[in-house]
Amino acid sequence: MRERLPAPSREEITEAAMKLMGTNPFFEVGEDEINGATYRVFKNAPNNTDGLLFMCDLHADKTAVVSGDLRWSFADLAREARAFAAGLLKMGVKKGDLVATATRNTPEWMATYLGTTLAGAVIVPLNGWWTEAEMEFALQDCGAKIVLVDAEQSPKFLALKDTLGLTLISGTGEFDGADRSWTSIRDDGDGEAPPAGVVQADDLMSIMYTSGSTGDPKGVMLTHRGTWSCILSFGFVLSAAKETPKGAAMAEAAGDLGILVSVPLFHVTGTHPVFMLSLIIGRKMVLMRSWKPEEAVRLIKEEKITNFVGVPTMSHELMLTAEAMGEELETLTDLSAGGAKRPADHVKRLADSFKGAYSSTGYGLSETSALGTYNGLDDYQAKPGSCGRAVPPLTDIRIVGPDGNDMPAGEPGEVWIKTPGIFKGYLNLPEETAKTLTPDGWFKTGDVGTMDEEGFVTIVDRIKDMIVRGGENVACLEVESALVKHPNILEAAVFAVPDARLGEAVGAAIYTEPGIDITIDELNDFLEEDLAPFKRPEHLWHFNEPLPRVGTEKVDKPGLRKQLLGANA
Incomplete structure (x- = not known):
């Protein structure tokens, strides 16, 4: 049985991080103005999806995506994305046009996301669990006319096709009533390179719908800069840990990285720290059609998965199932939880069950491009109730009282976040945007939390209903x-x-x-x-x-x- 290696301390990682900012141009920090507010930013971050495909080219021969019997290398994914982008342009799609998706997690979904944004269009990942009425609301709200749809989802959209003037693209599985197939669009652009540099840093990249306390879903407008702020921030945390002797030993023992993609890609956790972060660190993504703990155990074992991300329920069910099956899942190094708070007793149980892995958690929102806090390694074992400290080096957290002043350590207040990952605003809802964004760039989360003397945040309640x-x-x-x-x-x-x-x-x-x-x-x-x-x-x-x-x-x-x-x- 592989034993858990000693983790670098917080102080060791902090020292390494300071050196990293001075030596790695990717992580050089400066300041820039976004929507009238000043933020810390990565000075040399790429502006758009060109940079993501460049990273794919660097990992060209490594496996990028596994979905059933289908396996794409990073070169395959980049080629498919470029071809789909060129095919969209031939369809007449222009910069700023919207392309929606309503499919399960598939390699084609990933190529659609990258290809759409490479072409300068805006991707709108719709929640695949929504009803027809919810789909109709979102499509009317954003105005997307092109929708990538799976056969199983198609009845919802066929009923809306004429009313909303939709062009339906069949993704996985053909269906009557589709206007085009994903393959035909890809084939139209095969071998052609779409023009580079179409998009600027603060152009829209995606609109992600999140439920709001006002009832109807709200379209959260996210930018290319926000995406790069997120994935480079998490890349920075990983790189800083690897710069320490203990972190380097952990990375060497882990070997090639692989993540089980069991969360939906239409959520910001799926798109940003799972999908797009994997592109820059060369991490294999193994897709699950739906959550089945027994299947998860099998895939982790067969594909030598190192990283698992899911809501706390999923890691708990994975643990119980692995124990029942007599599987130790020795390749796992990290079990991360998001979307909800993991019970403290689960943290200890996971450590006892998976002897070679650390567990972790975090806190972020669609409005912040998933940036917020992170708690992992020994810190999470010591403070299992906390969602962690602000993700370095660009994100700041405040706990604010009703009078707008910061609360003392340990006292509850509203959690405010400032990060260049911040959203541009809620689509068609300027008043809602004004309520949640301050003039100097802080996002009011609507969540109540505390912060201790070391900067660890604990979410205790919600202002939002x-x-x-x-x-x-x-x-x-x-x-x-x-x-x-x-x-x-x-x-x-x-x-x-x-x-x-x-x-x-x-x-x-x-x-x-x-x-x-x-x-x-x-x-x-x-x-x-x-x-x-x-x-x-x-x-x-x-x-x-x-x-x-x-x-x-x-x-x-x-x-x-x-x-x-x-x-x-």
Whole structure:
């Protein structure tokens, strides 16, 4: 059994990081103005996707993507992306046009993402779990007319095709009604190089939809600079650790890097620190069609996977399944969690089960291009409840009180983040943007946290009325709006219910007339057209009188949760 190697200390990594900024041009830090605010930036970062494909060329012969029996090298991925970009340009796609995707994680999705942004267009990764109504809202909101669709998703879009004037591209699996196939577009551009330097640093790269406390999903506008700020920041952290003797020994023992891609690529965690970071560090990406712990164990063993990223539920299920199968998964070096807080006892259990691996966690948002905090190696074992310190060297974190001043160490306040990974704003929502971005460039997350004397942040609550269910954001207002469409529901309040597996589950209290009974199965059937499955209530309470209220006449959700959940509220 491979034993866990000693990790470099925080002080050793910090010393190495300072040297790295002075010797590696990639990590040289300066200042620049973005949207009227001054930020620390990587002075020599590439401006666009040309740089990502250049990194692919450097790793040309190494395996980049594994999906079932299909294996692409980095050279293959770069070639397919360039060909797809040239094919899009022949279709008439211009700089700033939008191309949406609604597929599972596939190599073609990756080439589409890179090719679209290489051509100067903007990629819009849609949540594959959304209903037809949710897809329709997002497409109308952003105005994308070209959509890459899998056969299994096609019915949602065929119903919208004429109304919205969509051009449907079949991705995995052909379907009647598709206008083009992915292969035909790629073939049109095969062997041609799209013009370089089309895009500038602060041009839009993607629009990623995230649930908001106002109900409807919000389009988060992300830039090329934001992407490079993210992936170079995480590359900086990895490089600094490798510059220490202990870190170098860990890297040598790990060998070639490989990551199991079990998170959806339509989330910022999937696109930035998983997908695009892998391009610059030459890390093999092994795609899973859907999460199955037994299959994950098999793939980690066969493909010699070193890195695993998923919501805490997934690493816990992986551990239990590996133990049941008698597999030690010796190649694993890091098990990272995002999207939700990992229970502290899971951190110790993972360390006991996977003897050669460290676990880690972090905190970031779509609005910050996934930049925020990181907690790993020995620090995570010592402070398992914390999401870590600000990711160096570009990101800053504040804990801010109601008066706008920083809170003392250990005192709760709103978490504010400043990073060049910051979004340009919410699409079509200037007032929402103004509420969350300060004139000097700080993003107000809406999350409540504390920071200790060493800079470690712990998230303790949310100002936003939001549920995080297994890494998926669920806006309470959106679910409430769908519930009260039921003819027998007079009032609804939705809130988070603690869940050992998912972190949080969706709970709902409904007010109906006396004598009216609605089962949870009936309710889920009613909500099928309006809400994706992960947004539908899993816990239901009936009231035959109006729900309790506070003095402002708003439903008293804290009191309601305490009444219904008791000590677990």
